[in-house]
Amino acid sequence: MGLINKLKNLFSSENIIGIDIGDSLIKLVEAETKQNKIILNNLAVGDTPKEAVVKGQIEDVEALTAKIKSLLDNNNFASTKVTTAISGEQVIIRNVEIPNMPEEEIGEAVRWEAKEQIPMPIDEAVLDYEISKHKADGGYEVMLVAVNRDTINRYLELFKKLDLEPIAIEIEPTAIIRGIRKLYPEQTIALLDMGAQTTTISVFSNGQLLFTRTIGIAGQDITQEIVENYELNLEEAEEYKRDNNLFVDANLNLIIRNLTTAIYRSLDYFQVKYKNYDIEKMVLAGGGSKLIGFDTHLSNEFGIEVIPLNPLSNIESEVERLNSKELAEVIQLLGVSIGLALREEDEDDKSIAS
Ligand SMILES: Nc1ncnc2c1ncn2[C@@H]1O[C@H](COP(=O)(O)OP(=O)(O)OP(=O)(O)O)[C@@H](O)[C@H]1O
Ligand SMILES: [Mg+2]
Numbered sequence: 001m002g003l004i005n006k007l008k009n010l011f012s013s014e015n016i017i018g019i020d021i022g023d024s025l026i027k028l029v030e031a032e033t034k035q036n037k038i039i040l041n042n043l044a045v046g047d048t049p050k051e052a053v054v055k056g057q058i059e060d061v062e063a064l065t066a067k068i069k070s071l072l073d074n075n076n077f078a079s080t081k082v083t084t085a086i087s088g089e090q091v092i093i094r095n096v097e098i099p100n101m102p103e104e105e106i107g108e109a110v111r112w113e114a115k116e117q118i119p120m121p122i123d124e125a126v127l128d129y130e131i132s133k134h135k136a137d138g139g140y141e142v143m144l145v146a147v148n149r150d151t152i153n154r155y156l157e158l159f160k161k162l163d164l165e166p167i168a169i170e171i172e173p174t175a176i177i178r179g180i181r182k183l184y185p186e187q188t189i190a191l192l193d194m195g196a197q198t199t200t201i202s203v204f205s206n207g208q209l210l211f212t213r214t215i216g217i218a219g220q221d222i223t224q225e226i227v228e229n230y231e232l233n234l235e236e237a238e239e240y241k242r243d244n245n246l247f248v249d250a251n252l253n254l255i256i257r258n259l260t261t262a263i264y265r266s267l268d269y270f271q272v273k274y275k276n277y278d279i280e281k282m283v284l285a286g287g288g289s290k291l292i293g294f295d296t297h298l299s300n301e302f303g304i305e306v307i308p309l310n311p312l313s314n315i316e317s318e319v320e321r322l323n324s325k326e327l328a329e330v331i332q333l334l335g336v337s338i339g340l341a342l343r344e345e346d347e348d349d350k351s352i353a354s
Helices: 003-011 061-074 103-117 149-161 172-183 219-230 234-243 254-273 294-302 324-333 335-341
Strands: 017-021 025-034 037-047 081-086 091-098 125-134 140-148 165-171 188-194 199-205 208-215 281-285 305-308 315-317
Touching: 017 061, 017 172, 017 335, 025 061, 025 335, 037 061, 037 324, 061 149, 081 149, 081 172, 081 335, 091 103, 091 208, 103 125, 103 140, 125 149, 125 208, 140 149, 149 165, 165 172, 172 188, 172 199, 172 208, 172 335, 188 254, 199 254, 208 254, 219 234, 219 254, 254 294, 281 294, 294 305, 315 324
Parallel strands: 017 081, 037 315, 081 165, 188 281, 281 305
Antiparallel strands: 017 025, 025 037, 091 140, 125 140, 188 199, 199 208
16 A cells, blocks of 8 residues: 555545455455546455354454454554444345335334344344335335344444444445445346355345345355365365366255255245346355356356456556455455445445444
8 A cells, every 4th residue: 555545544534444254254445436436445355263253143252353453453454443244144134015104203113013023022133224115105115124232242342342433334235235336326136145154145226225135055065065075175175166167066066056046046036026127137246156157057047147246347456465366366255345345435325233
C-alpha cells in the first residue's frame, strides 16, 4: 500500500474493514467503488485456527482474536471500524406475507410471524426484516431474518477483544450481493457460495435478495471423499481436489451428486414460488466452487450460463503486496468480504445488528 492510501486510511473515518470469518479462511478487505469498478484498497487472507469456527459458529474466541490481530497488524489495516456477516446454519430466513397495514406496524407483525415460524424462543433471537415486495392489494412480502442472540454475542465479544468497532453484522448473501449487483444490476442471478463446510444458494433480482438456503455439503466433504476413496491424507487429498477434474471421476460422485440434488431442490423450490422470475445466470463464489469443471457440470445440469465470481475486469487492486496472478487466485474467495467493505456506500441497507 502506498503512502497516500495509508494516510487516507488514517484520516478517513469512512473506511470499513469487511471481515469474513469462514470455517477455513479469514478474509479482510478494504474496498470502494469508482465508476462501476470495485477498487480493493487492502486485503489479507489467513487460515482460521482449527475448530475455531464450526459451521459459522465461533467456538474459540481467544484463538480467533490472536489470528485476526496478527492479520490486521501485519497488513497495515488502520481502520478500527468493521462489518461482518453470519453464515448459513446460524441464520434462519423465512419469506412471510404481511397484510395491508401502515409500514411502521410491519415490525410488530413480523415479530408475531417470527413467533410462529422460527424454531427458537423469540427472546433468544435477534430479528430483522426487509420488504421484498409491495403487493397490489397493499400487503407485503417480507424476508424475515432471525439469528440466535448467543451467536451474535460471540462476534461482539471477539470485536471487543480486538478493540474494533462493529458497524454492522449482516448475513452473508446480503453482503455478497452488494458487490455482485454492481456488476449485474438488472438481472435475476442465482449465487452459489461454496465454502469449506456449507454451501449457500441464493437468488436475487434487480439487486434484491429473494431467496436463500444453506446446504450442509461443501469443500471439506469432497476432500473427505477423496481421502476415503484414494487413501490419501488430508493434505494430499486437498491437492488432488485442486488439480483434478472430479466431475469425470466415477469413484468420486457421491458427494457431488448429493450436492447437485440439493441445489436442484432449492432452485426448483424457488421457481415454483417465484414463477415470474427466470434465472439468467449462476455466479459461483467461495473457495469450494473453484473445483475444475464445476461450472461446466452445473451448466449441463441446469441449462444456464455459469460464471465464476472472478470479474477482474471490474475489480482493480491497489494492494501492492499482491501481483495479478495472486489476486486472481483469491478473488473468488472475496465475495462476502468485498460486499461487507462496501457497506458504507449503501447507507439504507439493513443489517441484523448495528
Ligand atoms: N482451487 C481450489 N479448488 C477446489 N477447492 C478449493 C480450491 N481452493 C480452495 N478450495 C476450497 O475452498 C474452501 C475454502 O473456501 P472459503 O474460504 O470460501 O470457505 P470458508 O468461508 O472458510 O468456509 P464456510 O463458508 O464453510 O464457512 C476449502 O474447503 C478449500 O478446500
Ligand atoms: Mg464462507
